[in-house]
Amino acid sequence: MEKSNNSKTGGTMIDLGYNEEESLLDNASSSSSSTTVLNVQELLSQSETRRQLKTQPVYLKYFWKILLIVSAFYSLPSIQFVVFQITDPEIKCYYNYKCLRPFLGIPSFNNVLSNLFYLIAGTSFILITHFTSHQEDGIHGLHTDLSLYYSLGLTIILEGIFSALYHVCPSRLNFQFDTTYMLIGSGLLFFALHQKRHATLTAGAFKAYGFFSLFIFFNFLSLTNINIYAFWVMFVIVFGYVSIIGSSYLLAHKRMDLNPSIGFLWRTLKKLIRPSTIDDKPRFFALLIANILSWAIVIAFAVYGMMGSISKNFSNLILGVMVLDFLIYLFYYIAMKIKYGEKVYLFVWVLFAIMFLSWGFGLYYFEISVTNKFYTFDESLLLNRPCIIFNYWDTHDLWHFLSAIGLFSIMAIVYFVDWDLRTVPRSLIHVF
Structure with a gap:
């Protein structure tokens, strides 16, 4: 009986013990679930905070990295080619023989050395952007990712390096x-300015460099013996496609897609036919002016190219x-800043003056040709x-000297133009 009672009691105790343990487990589970929920919410909150504090989409950080990788592979065959040129007596280098200053086996060392100004300008720009950048807090000012600005500085440096390579033995070849890097730098200027207020809409590095390579390829074709008419027909078709697609996405404030839907293009076309339906009229008129002037220049060059030689001035085009x-x-960007009451500091206007003076005098001396690789050697x-x-x-x-100053000043304008917004709450900054 005692055994039975003990067994029963023991069973009861076991049951009670089990129930108590289950209750404790339930409480622990409930507490654990509550803690888990809190942890998940905390992690989500932290994740959201991190997301908001990110200054730029990650893909922008690839701009300067890809530029360095591409340049490394581009430089090796370029050096090899120039060494081959200068050592082959049958290849004629188009030097200015009345101002030829040889040194270290390089006949026109003076023309090579003057490219040092590009290296100084590019390095100075990178250092200035690095040491004047401010800490991003996700609340004030525009996004402060410096990737595109580093890329701009690198393009000036690389322009100096490859221009120096060219001047070792200048020729059409x-x-x-x-x-090359003048084209890339010009394109990156647009991307750098656009991403200031459209960080999530700026095209990624792969699309951007793919776009640049397309025009570099046409620049290469212009130096070959391709049929003149075939060349200009192909270029006008490609340029028209890029103009329509680019203008459509800029007007729609959307991220660039090289293969847009027919519906999107049709909706954009209907808006262009009826400008009164367009909300962002200032941007529309800026795009309209840009397209009219661009097409006028392209058509003029195409007519001139078909009448003469396509290779003379295509890179200039x-x-x-x-x-x-x-x-x-x-100028549209500056006008919109003024419209919305934003400041443009005095030193930015000084940079504008330096830019116009340096490019004005630079182009004057550029037009005073001392050689012409498209002429015969004599x-x-x-x-x-x-x-x-x-x-x-x-x-x-x-x-070289004046264009280096011009490149530095125009890139500095892009970097400093919104210097007045560093302490302005981001929610109060206009998007245009």
């Missing part, structure tokens, strides 16, 4: 070395259109001129 479109966008010799600075540098060296 390696002329593209002298223009691409650079001219890209710089023109950027300047229109920059015709180019007739253009040779004596040195004009310290009996060492010619007018083209002056172009």
Whole structure:
């Protein structure tokens, strides 16, 4: 009986013990669930905070990294090609023989050395952006990711390096070395200005460099013996496609897609036919002016190219259109800042003055040709001129110096133009 009672009691105790343990487990489980919920909410809150504090989408950080990788692989065959050129007696280098200053086995060392100004300008810009950047708090000012600004500084440095390579033995064969990074830098200027207020809409690095490579490819084609008419037909088709797609997405404030839907293009076309339905009229008129001027230049160059040689000024065409479109966008940007009562500091206007003066005088000296790689060698010799600075540098060296200042000043304008917004709450900053 006792055994039975003990057993029963023991059973009861076990039951009670089990129930008590289950109750404790339930409480622990409930507490654990509550804690888990709190932890999840806390993690979500932290994740949201981190997301808000991120200054730029991650893909912007690839701009300067990809630029360095591409340049490393681009430089090796370029150096090899130039060494081959200078050591082959059958290849004629288009030097300014009236101002030829050889050194270290390089016949025109003075023309190579003057590219040092690009390296100084690019390095200075990178250092200035690095040491003047402020801590991002996610609440005040615009996004402060410096990736595109570092890329801009790198393009000036790389322009100096590859221009120096070109001037080791300047000719039509390696002329593209002298223009590649001018094209990339001009395009990156637009991206850098656009991402200030449209950080999530700016195209990624792969699309951007793919876009640049397309025009660099056409620049290469212009130096070949391709049929003139075929070349210009292809270019006008591609340029028209880029103009329509780019303008449509900029007007719609959407991220660029190289393969848009027919519906999207049709809706954009209907808006263009009826401008009164467009909400962002200032941007529409800026795009309209840019397209009219760009197409006028392209058509003029196409007609000139078909009548003469497509290779003479094609790189100037691409650079001219890209710089023109950027300047229109920059002036639109400044006008909208003024419209919304934002300040443009005095030193930014000083940079504008420096930019116009340096580019004005720079283009003046650029047009004073001392060689012409598209002429015959004997015709180019007739253009040779004596040195004009310290009996060492010619007018083209002056172009290097002044254009380096011009590039630095225009990039500094893009960087400093919104310096007044550093302490302004982000929610109060207008998007345009």
